[in-house]
Amino acid sequence: MSSQVTLKISKGFLLLKEESFMEKETVAIGRANDCRIILDNPIVSRYHCIMEINNVS
Secondary structure (H helix, E strand, O other), rough: OOOOEEEEEEEEEEEEEEEEEOOOOEEEEEOOOOOEEEOOOOOOOOEEEEEEEEEOO
16 A cells, blocks of 8 residues: 655645655655746745655655
């Protein structure tokens, strides 16, 4: 049985992005072009955070 992790990025009630992950991985989030999830907003740093997905089988 496989499972997935879903990340939903919203602003208020508006859903901006939705990403699903099916395996263990490290995901960069930020404004930089090499981030897996790019947030085009001047208050977000180029490499805003790193998310580690661990409980996906």
